[in-house]
């Protein structure tokens with residue numbers, strides 16, 4: 418049977434779709450309301466309107482139905498659309514987003530708080546232990562080991578903690594939330610396309626803003642810069658080789674110049690700025706990288 422949607426969460430658009438679903442009820446017995454809504458939107462040419470953002474969970478289901486049309490138009494396939502249908506409003510992501518603290522530390526305080534000395538010490542060991550791998554990254558992308566290792570250490574403690582929020586739910590919730598919808602929508606589309614390719618599933622976990630894997634790529638960047646470095650045919654941001662090669666690829670595509678310096682004021686420092694917008698973060702990466710490479 419088709420389950421009636423929760424009236425509390427039904428917007429005008431969802432109501433329209435629900436009526437249409439009821440008319441087609443005999444056809445739709447075995448599928449859920451949302452799947453039916455997606456089929457109508459994607460398959461039967463229902464009117465297209467931009468998905469309406471919201472500031473709480475109330476409009477999320479109606480938004481998902483409308484966003485499915487935008488996603489389909491952007492090339493998202495059935496697996497991605499199914500993951501969207503199953504996405505849950507991520508309250509934890511929204512409270513984290515509302516309470517985000519800006520980087521107000523001085524550089525030395527920031528480096529202390531983030532454990533820069535430990536990252537450098539561990540990073541030097543990692544570089545020595547896996548020298549051939551980091552040399553292959555530099556040969557292919559031009560980015561020295563220290564930069565990749567410093568980012569890896571800073572983002573997840575070398576893969577020690579990669580997050581516990583469902584990526585598709587987190588990123589679609591941020592795309593729905595009115596605050597920064599335009600910024601997150603392309604990443605939501607990216608996440609759904611990653612589901613299409615098999616790089617992630619609807620239940621893959623990441624950080625609060627949907628960042629993925631060892632170096633915490635936002636999904637749109639993951640889709641664009643992802644590399645299958647271990648040759649298993651799949652881009653997997655939870656595989657260290659894939660994630661680090663993808664990070665080097667990101668930096669190269671953003672203009673990294675092999676052989677040029679990356680310290681503050683040098684050519685490649687501008688590329689480090691593309692990785693993270695916070696000034697203290699950028700400087701900390703450059704300093705730690707030089708200590709790892711030195």
Ligand SMILES: [Ca+2]
Pocket residue numbers: 644645646647648649650651652653656659
């Ligand atoms: Ca792979």
